[in-house]
Every structure is written in structure tokens, then in C-alpha cells.
Amino acid sequence: MKLLKSALVAMMALGTALPALAESxxxxxxxxxxxxxxxxxxxxxxxxxxxxxxxxxxxxxxxxxxxxxxxxxxxxxxxxxxxxxxxxxxxxxxxxxxxxxxxxxxxxxxxxxxxxxxxxxxxxxxxxxxxRFYEGRAVQGLLAGKMTKTNKIGYIASFPIPEVIRGINAAYIQAKKVNPDVEFKVVWAYTWFDPAKEADAAKALIEQGADVILQHTDSTAPQAAAEKAGNVYTFGQASDMAEYKPKPRISSIIDNxxxxxxxxxxxxxxxxxxxxxxxxGIKEGMVKIGEITDAVPAELRAEAEALKDSIASGEVHPFTGPLKKQDGSDWLAEGETADDATLASMNFYVEGLTGSIPN
CATH class of the missing domain: 3.40.50.2300 (Response regulator)
Structure with a gap:
């Protein structure tokens, strides 16, 4: 009898366990x-x-x-x-x-x-x-080129891979279009996330006269450094970084x-x-542009929104000629756009950027 009861108990236990096992x-x-x-x-x-x-x-x-x-x-x-x-x-x-x-x-x-x-x-x-983060960088470049007073824009770069180099180039091209006097200063942090290094990079750029800072690193440390310095604008990287709105964070790239x-x-x-x-990219909604705050003049906000919409529609490509490489050699002819293969393997600066890309 004890054996029968034990068997029944075991069967009942197994019966209750099976649905849970199946669910798992x-x-x-x-x-x-x-x-x-x-x-x-x-x-x-x-x-x-x-x-x-x-x-x-x-x-x-x-x-x-x-x-x-x-x-x-x-x-x-x-x-x-x-x-x-x-x-x-x-x-x-x-x-x-x-x-x-x-x-x-x-x-x-x-x-x-x-x-x-x-x-x-x-x-x-x-x-x-x-x-296609570079599409968002182009919008940031437009804003940065118009918002700078010193004509010096700082860029905190992570690692010298094509993704980061594309972003620097895309931002610079648009900034230069709206402000021919603009100058980019790039600091390579060699990290994706290190608040101390990112803060030091931001401070160094501010000391060199940069009053707008872009970043391809992941923490909010550059925003905090800019807020402390005052009169410096920044952009959220990968996320909205909304705690620093409306200034210094005047817009952002959001990865969706x-x-x-x-x-x-x-x-x-x-x-x-x-x-x-x-x-x-922007068209598919994988790249979003965070709110452009009231720290940016209304006319410029409208201009940046128009660029975003034009990129989404395909009317504008951030890499459209005429463009030369940093060494002065021809790259894209008038009206020619870069193909994805070139963008995916980008290892050069465009003409006008100073400094070299680390190995």
C-alpha cells in the first residue's frame, strides 16, 4: 500500500511538473x-x-x-x-x-x-x-557649425574604426557647409565608456577654445563638464541624455x-x-534625432529638421560631392554620392580636417 501511495504521489507530482516543464x-x-x-x-x-x-x-x-x-x-x-x-x-x-x-x-x-x-x-x-549614425552626425554638424561662436568644435572619438571616422567626416562636412571658418579638434579617448577619460577629453577641448562638443563615447561625463564650463553646447550620444536639456545638451542621436x-x-x-x-538609418527609424531645444534659434531648428527630413527621404546624402580626401586627392565628383562599400571601410578624413587617424 505504501508503495502504491508513493507511486501515486510521484505521478501527481510529475503531472503538475510536466506543464511547467513544457512552458519552460x-x-x-x-x-x-x-x-x-x-x-x-x-x-x-x-x-x-x-x-x-x-x-x-x-x-x-x-x-x-x-x-x-x-x-x-x-x-x-x-x-x-x-x-x-x-x-x-x-x-x-x-x-x-x-x-x-x-x-x-x-x-x-x-x-x-x-x-x-x-x-x-x-x-x-x-x-x-x-x-547609419553618420546621418545623425550630419544633422549635428549643421547645428554645431551654426551654434559655435569660436569656430572651434571639439569631437571626442572612441576608437579609429570606420563607424567613428564616418561620423567625424559627416559632422565636419555639414558644419563646413554652413560655416566655412569652422575648425574641428578631435581627441581619441580609446574607450567606449570611461567617464573620467571622457570628462578629461571634454575639458581639454574646452581649454583649446571649443564651445561645441560632439562625442562618440557613451557616458554623460562630457555633458557634465560642459555644463560646469558654461557657454558650451553638447549633443547626446546614442541616447537622449535628457537630464542635460535644454543646455548644454541641445540635441542628440538616439539609437532605436x-x-x-x-x-x-x-x-x-x-x-x-x-x-x-x-x-x-533615419528613414527606417533606427536613428532618431532627439528634441532640438529652445537654446537653438527657431530658424536653425527648422533648418536642422529640414535636413533630417531630406536625409530620410533620400533627397540628401551626407556624403555628396564634390569632396576630396584630406590629402587633396579627388574622392567624389559634383553630385556623386558615396557607395556603402566605401563608407563601410572608411579610413580617411575628408579635406579640411587636421590631424591624423591613429593606427
Whole structure:
């Protein structure tokens, strides 16, 4: 009798466990590897907002996991491996420096789908995606060129990769169009997120006379440095950085990853995921321009909005000739626009920019 009761209890327990087990297996597990902390106020913050959007969209059909502040290199490979071993079906690796690690881990886990941000190496189970940030930089360049009083614009650059070089060039071209006297001063910080280094870079640029500062680093430290200095304008990077509105933060580039993350998660869930390369911009809504504040004259705000709309419609391309390279050699003829292959591998400054690009 005791054996029969024990068997019944076991069967009842198994019966209640099976639905829970089935529910667990039905969930799609989506992982995220972040290069900075989710509270950085910039790049990683927006990727994490997109992760939360995935949870909101799919509810209990998904489980998301993430690891933040993962250094590029061997640490990233270990973090991805652990995430794959934990049962992740889809993993987003959200920094350029994760590229080789993503490819290496993907080879070991052919049934896991990987999405690598801003890289160019793909595989059967690895997609790449990025945004045309340079379109937003062009709008910033227009505003910067008109807002500067000293004609000196500072640019805090992270690493000398094509994405960053494109941004510098795009901002400079537009600033020069509206202000022929403008001069760019570029400081290479060699970091994506380091508030102390970013603050020091901003201070150095301000000391050199820059009264407008753009950045391709992820923290709000340059905004804080500019606020303390006074009479210096800044732009939010990757996120709105709204706590510094209406000044010094007069506008921003906002990376809107949520629609893409939702779409790719759905593709894994319904079995339609394939390896692709996505490079979207203002038109598709992956790049947004944050509110242009009242610190900017109304006429200039309208001009910047018009440029944004023209880029979205395809009427304007930020890289349209005539343009020369820094060394004076011809690049784009009158009316000619740069092709994506050249933009994707950009390793040169346009004419007028001073200084050299580090190796």
C-alpha cells in the first residue's frame, strides 16, 4: 500500500511538473552581451531599453538574460559561451570589438543564432546589424557649425574604426557647409565608456577654445563638464541624455534598437531567422534625432529638421560631392554620392580636417 501511495504521489507530482516543464521549453531565451553598464545613459542604456521592449512585446513567451560591462576580447568569448551553454536561442553581441569572439563562439554552437552589432563578419548562424549614425552626425554638424561662436568644435572619438571616422567626416562636412571658418579638434579617448577619460577629453577641448562638443563615447561625463564650463553646447550620444536639456545638451542621436530586436526575436520564434546584414538609418527609424531645444534659434531648428527630413527621404546624402580626401586627392565628383562599400571601410578624413587617424 505504501508503495502504491508513493507511486501515486510521484505521478501527481510529475503531472503538475510536466506543464511547467513544457512552458519552460516553449520559451525563447534571448541573451545580450553589453560592453558598458546598463545605466551608462548612452549606448548600452539604449540596447537594454530594447531588451525590455522584447520582454514587453512577447511576455512569458520569452526569457531575456544579459551581462553588462563585458570587456572586448577573451572575456567576451567566455561570456557568450556561458550564455549559449545556459540555453540561449538568440544572442545579441552589442559592440564592434565582439566581432571575432562572436564568430568563434558561433562555430561551437551552430544551433544558436547570433546577432553582432556594427561588425562585418557573418556566418550561417551570425547576422550583422548597425545604424547609419553618420546621418545623425550630419544633422549635428549643421547645428554645431551654426551654434559655435569660436569656430572651434571639439569631437571626442572612441576608437579609429570606420563607424567613428564616418561620423567625424559627416559632422565636419555639414558644419563646413554652413560655416566655412569652422575648425574641428578631435581627441581619441580609446574607450567606449570611461567617464573620467571622457570628462578629461571634454575639458581639454574646452581649454583649446571649443564651445561645441560632439562625442562618440557613451557616458554623460562630457555633458557634465560642459555644463560646469558654461557657454558650451553638447549633443547626446546614442541616447537622449535628457537630464542635460535644454543646455548644454541641445540635441542628440538616439539609437532605436527595439523594432529590430523584436523582429529578429520573432524570426527565431517562428523559424524564419536567416543570416542577414542590416544597415538602417533615419528613414527606417533606427536613428532618431532627439528634441532640438529652445537654446537653438527657431530658424536653425527648422533648418536642422529640414535636413533630417531630406536625409530620410533620400533627397540628401551626407556624403555628396564634390569632396576630396584630406590629402587633396579627388574622392567624389559634383553630385556623386558615396557607395556603402566605401563608407563601410572608411579610413580617411575628408579635406579640411587636421590631424591624423591613429593606427
Amino acid at each position: 521549453h516553449a520559451k525563447t531565451k534571448v541573451g545580450f552581451i553589453f560592453v558598458g553598464p546598463i545605466g551608462d545613459g548612452g549606448w548600452t542604456y539604449e540596447h537594454n531599453q530594447a531588451r525590455l521592449a522584447v520582454e514587453k512585446e512577447f511576455g512569458d513567451k520569452v526569457e531575456t538574460v544579459y551581462q553588462e560591462s563585458v570587456p572586448e576580447g577573451a572575456d567576451a568569448e567566455r561570456a557568450m559561451t556561458q550564455m549559449a551553454l545556459s540555453g540561449a536561442n538568440l544572442i545579441f553581441t552589442t559592440s564592434f570589438g565582439y566581432m571575432d569572439a562572436t564568430i568563434n563562439v558561433a562555430k561551437k554552437f551552430p544551433n544558436v543564432k547570433f546577432e553582432h552589432a556594427t561588425g562585418y563578419k557573418r556566418a550561417e548562424n551570425v547576422s550583422t546589424y548597425s545604424a 534598437w527595439a523594432p529590430y530586436y523584436i523582429e529578429r526575436t520573432r524570426a527565431v520564434m517562428d523559424g524564419t531567422w536567416t543570416s542577414t546584414d542590416t544597415w538602417d
